[in-house]
Amino acid sequence: xxxxxxxxxxxxxxxxxxxxxxxxxxxxxxxxxxxxxxxxxxxxxxxxxxxxxxxxxxxxxxxxxxxxxxxxxxxxxxxxxxxxxxxxxxxxxxxxxxxxxxxxxxxxxxxxxxxxxxxxxxxxxxxxxxxxxxxxxxxxxxxxxxxxxxxxxxxxxxxxxxxxxxxxxxxxxxxxxxxxxxxxxxxxxxxxxxxxxxxxxxxxxxxxxxxxxxxxxxxxxxxxxxxxxxxxxxxxxxxxxxxxxxxxxxxxxxxxxxxxxxxxxxxxxxxxxxxxxxxxxxxxxxxxxxxxxxxxxxxxxxxxxxxxxxxxxxxxxxxxxxxxxxxxxxxxxxxxxxxxxxxxxxxxxxxxxxxxxxxxxxxxxxxxxxxxxxxxxxxxxxxxxxxxxxxxxxxxxxxxxxxxxxxxxxxxxxxxxxxxxxxxxxxxxxxxxxxxxxxxxxxxxxxxxxxxxxxxxxxxxxxxxxxxxxxxxxxxxxxxxxxxxxxxxxxxxxxxxxxxxxxxxxxxxxxxxxxxxxxxxxxxxxxxxxxxxxxxxxxxxxxxxxxxxxxxxxxxxxxxxxxxxxxxxxxxxxxxxxxxxxxxxxxxxxxxxxxxxxxxxxxxxxxxxxxxxxxxxxxxxxxxxxxxxxxxxxxxxxxxxxxxxxxxxxxxxxxxxxxxxxxxxxxxxxxxxxxxxxxxxxxxxxxxxxxxxxxxxxxxxxxxxxxxxxxxxxxxxxxxxxxxxxxxxxxxxxxxxxxxxxxxxxxxxxxxxxxxxxxxxxxx
Ligand SMILES: Nc1ncnc2c1ncn2[C@@H]1O[C@H](COP(=O)(O)OP(=O)(O)O[C@H]2O[C@H](CO)[C@@H](O)[C@H](O)[C@H]2O)[C@@H](O)[C@H]1O
Numbered sequence: 001x002x003x004x005x006x007x008x009x010x011x012x013x014x015x016x017x018x019x020x021x022x023x024x025x026x027x028x029x030x031x032x033x034x035x036x037x038x039x040x041x042x043x044x045x046x047x048x049x050x051x052x053x054x055x056x057x058x059x060x061x062x063x064x065x066x067x068x069x070x071x072x073x074x075x076x077x078x079x080x081x082x083x084x085x086x087x088x089x090x091x092x093x094x095x096x097x098x099x100x101x102x103x104x105x106x107x108x109x110x111x112x113x114x115x116x117x118x119x120x121x122x123x124x125x126x127x128x129x130x131x132x133x134x135x136x137x138x139x140x141x142x143x144x145x146x147x148x149x150x151x152x153x154x155x156x157x158x159x160x161x162x163x164x165x166x167x168x169x170x171x172x173x174x175x176x177x178x179x180x181x182x183x184x185x186x187x188x189x190x191x192x193x194x195x196x197x198x199x200x201x202x203x204x205x206x207x208x209x210x211x212x213x214x215x216x217x218x219x220x221x222x223x224x225x226x227x228x229x230x231x232x233x234x235x236x237x238x239x240x241x242x243x244x245x246x247x248x249x250x251x252x253x254x255x256x257x258x259x260x261x262x263x264x265x266x267x268x269x270x271x272x273x274x275x276x277x278x279x280x281x282x283x284x285x286x287x288x289x290x291x292x293x294x295x296x297x298x299x300x301x302x303x304x305x306x307x308x309x310x311x312x313x314x315x316x317x318x319x320x321x322x323x324x325x326x327x328x329x330x331x332x333x334x335x336x337x338x339x340x341x342x343x344x345x346x347x348x349x350x351x352x353x354x355x356x357x358x359x360x361x362x363x364x365x366x367x368x369x370x371x372x373x374x375x376x377x378x379x380x381x382x383x384x385x386x387x388x389x390x391x392x393x394x395x396x397x398x399x400x401x402x403x404x405x406x407x408x409x410x411x412x413x414x415x416x417x418x419x420x421x422x423x424x425x426x427x428x429x430x431x432x433x434x435x436x437x438x439x440x441x442x443x444x445x446x447x448x449x450x451x452x453x454x455x456x457x458x459x460x461x462x463x464x465x466x467x468x469x470x471x472x473x474x475x476x477x478x479x480x481x482x483x484x485x486x487x488x489x490x491x492x493x494x495x496x497x498x499x500x501x502x503x504x505x506x507x508x509x510x511x512x513x514x515x516x517x518x519x520x521x522x523x524x525x526x527x528x529x530x531x532x533x534x535x536x537x538x539x540x541x542x543x544x545x546x547x548x549x550x551x552x553x554x555x556x557x558x559x560x561x562x563x564x565x566x567x568x569x570x571x572x573x574x575x576x577x578x579x580x581x582x583x584x585x586x587x588x589x590x591x592x593x594x595x596x597x598x599x600x601x602x603x604x605x606x607x608x609x610x611x612x613x614x615x616x617x618x619x620x621x622x623x624x625x626x627x628x629x630x631x632x633x634x635x636x637x638x639x640x641x642x643x644x645x646x647x648x649x650x651x652x653x654x655x656x657x658x659x660x661x662x663x664x665x666x667x668x669x670x671x672x673x674x675x676x677x678x679x680x681x682x683x684x685x686x687x688x689x690x691x692x693x694x695x696x697x698x699x700x701x702x703x704x705x706x707x708x709x710x711x712x713x714x715x716x717x718x719x720x721x722x723x724x725x726x727x728x729x730x731x732x733x734x735x736x737x738x739x740x741x742x743x744x745x746x747x748x749x750x751x752x753x754x755x756x757x758x759x760x761x762x763x764x
Contacts, residue, residue: 095699095734099741266306271758274308274400275299277408278386278417280379281367282313282352283533287643288367289586290527290667291410291441294494297530298753301746303349305754310395312386314378315354316364321345322354327392331384333359333377334456340385342393351395355385365641372449376456379447379480383409383416384458387424390434402431406489406757410439412447415484416457419466422487423459435760437753438488442664443502444509444590447480454478471510482514489760491522492753494665495686499524507662507685523756526689527665528746534647534671541647545569550651552740555676556733559651566652570636572609579725580609581718582653582677584646584668585660587616587624587639592659592682597623598711599718604631606722611649612637650675655721661709663687669703673739678732679703680721682714694724699734702742 266272277299281292295311303309315322322343330337343354359378363369370378386407390400402425409417418436425431454464457480466486469479485491493499499522501507503515515522532538536558537551546565550558560576567574581603585591593614596603603610612624612635621639628635638645646668650656656672658681665686669679673691681687683705694701704721706713724731 091699092730092734099737103741268305268307268754271754272306272308273757273761274310274390274405275302275408275757276310276312276386276390276400276405277410278312278383278414279410280314280382280413282311284643285319285352285354286313286316286364286367288641290665293530293667294439294441294527295410297528297533297746298750299350300348300530301528301750302753304747305750307754307757308351308400309349310351310353310389310393310400312353312355312389314360314363314382315343315356316360316367317362319343319345319354321347322352325393327394329385329388329392331381332458333381333384338381340381342389344393344395346396353389353393353395355382357381357385373453373456376447376449376453379413379416380456380458383414383420386414386417387420403433404761405431405433406435406437406760408437408439408753408757409484409488411441412445412481412484415447415480417484418487418489419457419459419463419483423463427460433761435489435757435763436487437490437492437756437760438484440491440493440498440502440664442590443481443493443507443511443515444662446482446509446511447478448474449478449480451476451478469510469514473510479511482511485511485514485518489521489763490756491518492525492756493522494524495526495689496524497688498662498664498685501662501685523752525749525752525756526686527667527670528749529667529670529674529744531674531745534650534674536651536675539647539651541644542651547648547651552676552737555736555740559654559676559736562648562651563654564652566611566648567609569648570611572611572636573633575609577726578607578609579655579722580611580653581655581657582611582613582649582672583637583657584613584649585658587614587620589617590661590663592661592709593620593624595659595709595711595714596657597627599715600627600631600635602715603718604634608634608722610635610637611653613640613642613645613649615639615641650677653677654725655680655718657714657718658682658687659706659709659714660684660687666690670744673702673742674744676736676740678721678725678735678739680714680718681705682709683707684709694731694735696724696728696731699731700738702735702739 277295279291279295281287281289281295283292283296285296286292287296295313299309299311322345325342325344327342329340329342331340332338338357338359341356343356345352345354359374359381368375390402390405393399407417407421409415415438418438421431421434421436425434451464451468454467457463457467463483466483467478467480468476469482470476493502498507502509503512503519505512508515536542537549539549541547542549542562546561546568548558548561548565550562563576563580564574566572567580572580583593583596585593587593591614610631612628614624614637615621624637624639628637650668650671653672654677656668656677656679658666658669658679660666660682661684663682663685666681669681669687669691672679679687679691680703681691683691683693688705691703691705692701693705694703704717706717724735
């Protein structure tokens with residue numbers, strides 16, 4: 001596979017030529033329209049320094065950025081200054097004009113969304129004061145409580161604590177939305193609090209920092225927030241102040257939602273549901289890979305839309321945040337009674353419920369540890385208990401109940417949940433309005449076993465048909481994943497590319513036939529990221545050891561500092577000019593780490609550094625250790641699991657390598673882009689969906705991709721990437737900025753999940 005070198009040289013020579021031609025060509029282009037823009041607003045000289053001072057000031061006010069940016073966008077058209085160095089700035093100008101246009105569009109949308117949000121904040125104030133944190137006091141006694149739930153309705157629950165299998169009576173009584181006088185007072189207090197919180201969120205949201213400092217027009221003046229009325233009114237005033245220009249259209253469209261005193265519906269409107277996501281990993285408490293991240297963050301985004309959302313996960317060790325609620329239940333596993341106790345925490349609008357049992361304990365760092373039977377028994381217990389959580393666990397005093405409820409199960413470990421919901425309950429006239437969505441994060445792990453292990457699932461005999469599966473690799477066997485797919489009401493997978501791939505014989509790992517049969521209920525939804533945890537501006541792992549927080553405004557200096565800190569921490573020579581490559585991932589065939597190993601002889605001939613972080617298959621761990629031993633001056637890393645190092649490599653590296661053979665979505669490339677780190681990826685699954693290839697002619701795209709998992713293809717792409725890093729700084733910075741300007745949050749995905757949940761709800 002190393003016979004690719006001549007090809008590479010050739011390809012790189014072509015690429016250099018192409019880049020040169022392109023940049024040369026740009027010299028001749030001239031456009032008075034764009035020339036004027038680059039002259040001042042986007043200039044790299046005086047205006048920049050002045051702009052930077054101001055942008056800090058402005059961005060400390062979040063919203064004002066909106067106003068300023070809007071002014072600036074309008075100012076662009078009037079500026080007639082001539083650029084001193086048109087050849088240098090022209091490309092940047094074209095590029096930035098595009099960005100500004102895109103940004104303006106996005107701002108308009110955001111304003112509309114924010115207006116809706118203000119209304120929904122008003123609508124949920126009562127709940128914050130009442131609904132939360134009362135589970136602890138009430139969990140030990142019989143309680144009759146009425147609280148307003150997030151669905152805007154009033155729920156009454158007569159819940160009796162019991163060790164027996166009593167089913168609590170939970171019913172929705174009404175949809176009273178009025179406030180009484182006492183609530184009104186609380187409301188104004190809570191309104192102030194949540195308005196402040198809202199402003200904070202605006203300030204903290206990196207969406208408002210997508211304008212680089214040098215795009216601040218020199219003539220803009222900070223606008224003061226008038227004092228006297230409540231913060232929410234200020235927000236509305238400011239937004240409305242902007243409606244004089246093209247913003248008015250959007251503003252008008254959203255005006256009809258608001259009228260003082262009336263409680264507007266949550267973002268999800270009539271679609272609000274009770275949602276329980278069940279997963280065997282949940283960050284930050286337990287995480288082996290991307291599933292943990294999704295379970296920790298998707299639910300928060302669903303809650304922001306107004307759904308009542310719970311996460312159920314095993315309790316692998318003591319979690320400081322979660323309190324015992326005093327409920328105990330017994331479930332049979334392999335004929336033995338297993339006791340489950342429940343712990344609860346309410347965080348960021350989500351109920352986190354942890355199931356405690358001796359089976360789960362001390363697996364904190366080894367979630368998938370043990371032999372196959374151990375794992376199977378754990379999963380059986382977890383799914384049996386998770387199915388009854390809506391009856392037994394009074395979150396904030398009120399059980400979720402089984403009406404208007406959907407479970408979200410994740411991967412084979414929870415694939416039994418949709419099956420139990422049918423076999424134990426629906427077949428017996430129970431949980432008739434409960435639905436299940438099964439999310440595929442990785443179809444390669446299916447919970448396969450000999451068919452006689454079916455008895456451990458403790459299901460009626462005829463259910464064996466769902467599990468019985470034959471393929472040439474496994475012969476006739478039990479396949480838990482297959483059963484989950486068939487039993488679930490809807491199926492989601494984590495990208496469009498992967499939704500297609502799992503229907504092919506190459507990507508379906510034997511299940512492509514079943515995937516095709518169930519295509520009607522399958523949908524691809526690309527993952528989002530937690531924009532608080534994985535944000536260079538707030539990243540808690542960048543506050544010590546010489547690292548620094550940074551944003552798009554401080555990208556170059558911030559990244560320089562993080563890179564130096566990473567080099568120092570890993571023991572690499574501290575050099576700014578050397579491209580620093582990163583790899584982070586489970587050491588598994590999936591992640592293509594062997595392709596990197598095969599590329600090492602070529603790579604070590606380059607002036608590069610490589611930081612590696614991974615754990616997994618022992619043989620691959622050994623391989624990584626050997627690489628580090630052989631090339632200690634250039635390759636450093638960590639065989640093990642370290643969230644801190646993952647964040648630091650993401651921030652300090654220039655380039656992230658992801659040569660995954662298959663990648664359902666991939667989160668590391670998303671994190672990388674949010675940190676101005678350029679991904680070089682195999683164009684497969686979610687990687688293809690999320691990393692559009694760099695196009696030097698249009699200065700577009702987000703990274704480098706190669707179209708098959710072969711070492712020479714990786715080398716070729718990486719070679720082009722390295723050359724751009726070294727010789728075309730301007731293009732490089734464009735790539736970084738475009739990556740950071742994306743909205744990678746969960747909000748869009750949550751809306752799509754909602755559509756799936758609603759589809760499941762109305763399906764019989
Ligand atoms: N040694 C280590 N130390 C610290 N952190 C480490 C680490 N190794 C990995 N991680 C972290 O684990 C996560 C990995 O997530 P990915 O989505 O990239 O892959 P994974 O294959 O685990 O997830 C599966 O599920 C997710 C979620 O749907 C899909 O995106 C993906 O394609 C699919 O394979 C990242 O947060 C990463 O930082």
